Amino acid sequence: MAILEAHGFVVVRQNGTSHRVYRREAAGKVSMTVVAGHPSDDVAIGTLQSIIRQSGLPKSLFKR
Numbered sequence: 001m002a003i004l005e006a007h008g009f010v011v012v013r014q015n016g017t018s019h020r021v022y023r024r025e026a027a028g029k030v031s032m033t034v035v036a037g038h039p040s041d042d043v044a045i046g047t048l049q050s051i052i053r054q055s056g057l058p059k060s061l062f063k064r
Contacts, residue, residue, distance in 0.1 A: 001022075001035055001043075001051070003057070003061055003062060004022050004024075004033060004035075004051075004055060004057075005022075007024070007055075007057055007061075008024045008026060009022035009023065009024040009031070009033065009055070010022065010023060010024070019034065019035070020034070020035045021033070021034050021035075022034075022035065022055075024055075031054060031055060031056055032054065033051050033054045033055050034054075035047070035051060048062065
């Protein structure tokens with residue numbers, strides 16, 4: 001997800017073309033976020049809410 005990468009998250013591992021785990025180290029804190037689904041697919045609302053919660057980024061960044 002471009003939003004995560006733009007805010008310092010990097011892919012630390014990937015399972016095939018779908019499940020990716022992102023990591024960010026900032027201010028001594030490590031955040032991990034798992035994204036499921038093919039990169040071209042829309043993200044389910046529950047998955048998106050989980051990504052937003054885990055990332056600690058403001059919800060407004062994820063609005064279209």
